[in-house]
Amino acid sequence: MKHPVDVHVGKRIRHRRWMVGMTQQQLAERVGIKFQQIQKYETGMNRVSASRLWDISDAMGVPISFFFEGLGGKSGSEAKETTVRGDFMADKEALELVRSYYAIPENQRRRLFELARVLSDVA
Numbered sequence: 025m026k027h028p029v030d031v032h033v034g035k036r037i038r039h040r041r042w043m044v045g046m047t048q049q050q051l052a053e054r055v056g057i058k059f060q061q062i063q064k065y066e067t068g069m070n071r072v073s074a075s076r077l078w079d080i081s082d083a084m085g086v087p088i089s090f091f092f093e094g095l096g097g098k099s100g101s102e103a104k105e106t107t108v109r110g111d112f113m114a115d116k117e118a119l120e121l122v123r124s125y126y127a128i129p130e131n132q133r134r135r136l137f138e139l140a141r142v143l144s145d146v147a
Contacts, residue, residue: 029095031068033077036091038066040084042119043126054083 041051041062048066052059055076064070065080072080081088125133 026068027071029092030071032095033072033091034066034068036093037062037072037080037084039119040086040090041066043123044084045123046084051080051083055079 041048048059048062052062055062056079057076061070065072065076077088077091081090125136128136
């Protein structure tokens with residue numbers, strides 16, 4: 025049975041890999057493993073060891089804590105509820121929107137953000 029924390033860490037690996045435009049094969053090569061292992065990590069089928077998570081965080085340019093963001097100090101069952109309910113980043117459309125948003129130059133991005141804020145207040 026998959027542990028909710030392993031699933032969460034796997035989703036964060038997939039999320040970061042996708043955000044930086046890296047394939048599973050590219051990440052696997054940087055870490056020195058087969059891409060099938062990356063697939064297993066991302067689905068939570070295999071637990072990521074501390075040393076491997078260190079290598080993955082280095083390859084993707086994030087601190088190890090990135091992979092645990094959103095978990096807090098929750099127990100396994102609480103973590104499972106949070107992961108299922110609040111993981112909008114599992115939605116491909118949301119990921120594409122975020123990736124596109126960060127591709128916009130910063131000054132234009134701020135304007136777009138303000139526009140979105142105004143529109144959400146009206147709705």
